[in-house]
Amino acid sequence: MKRRPRTRPLVTDINITPFTDVILVLLVIFMLATPLMYQSSIKVKLPDSKGAEPRDTGRAKQSQSVVSVTSEGMVYLDDKVVTLKELKSKIAALKKENPSLNVYLRSDQQTRFRDVVDVLDILSALGIANLDIAATKVE
Numbered sequence: 514m515k516r517r518p519r520t521r522p523l524v525t526d527i528n529i530t531p532f533t534d535v536i537l538v539l540l541v542i543f544m545l546a547t548p549l550m551y552q553s554s555i556k557v558k559l560p561d562s563k564g565a566e567p568r569d570t571g572r573a574k575q576s577q578s579v580v581s582v583t584s585e586g587m588v589y590l591d592d593k594v595v596t597l598k599e600l601k602s603k604i605a606a607l608k609k610e611n612p613s614l615n616v617y618l619r620s621d622q623q624t625r626f627r628d629v630v631d632v633l634d635i636l637s638a639l640g641i642a643n644l645d646i647a648a649t650k651v652e
Contacts, residue, residue: 556583557582557583557584557619557621559619559620559621559622559647559648559649560622560648560649562648562649562650562651563651563652576611576613576614577615577616577617578604578607578616578617579591579616579617579619580600580604580616580617580618580619580636581618581619581620582618582619582620582621582624582628582629582632583621583624584621584622584623584624586624586628588600588632590603590604597631597632600632600635601635601638604616604635604641605639608639608641614641615643615644615645616641616643616645617646617647618632618633618644618645618646618647620632620646620647
């Protein structure tokens with residue numbers, strides 16, 4: 514009697530376990546990295562406030578601008594150093610593109626009040642209605 518070799522049936526299922534593992538790892542990485550993308554690289558020690566309310570910083574990137582004033586009086590617009598004249602012209606251009614522009618003002622605790630007032634004067638003159646001043650909430 515002739516022996517027939519045993520043939521294994523073809524496996525038609527796809528093992529998706531490794532694929533699922535990779536997708537879950539990528540999901541975790543993006544969940545951790547997304548909040549960091551919205552933080553400014555300019556180091557500013559924000560003033561403390563008991564009445565501070567958290568705001569949604571995840572709005573569309575094109576509809577918001579961040580103005581930072583450091584303790585040395587340097588003014589940054591979206592992480593780029595600008596003079597007050599440049600700030601005025603760039604914010605005016607952004608406002609022309611998007612009339613509902615949101616501006617976040619971040620100023621250091623040690624910033625001279627005059628520097629903050631200069632920036633506020635520019636924003637007021639340009640008619641910026643959506644202005645948030647950043648602070649650290651203390652309890």
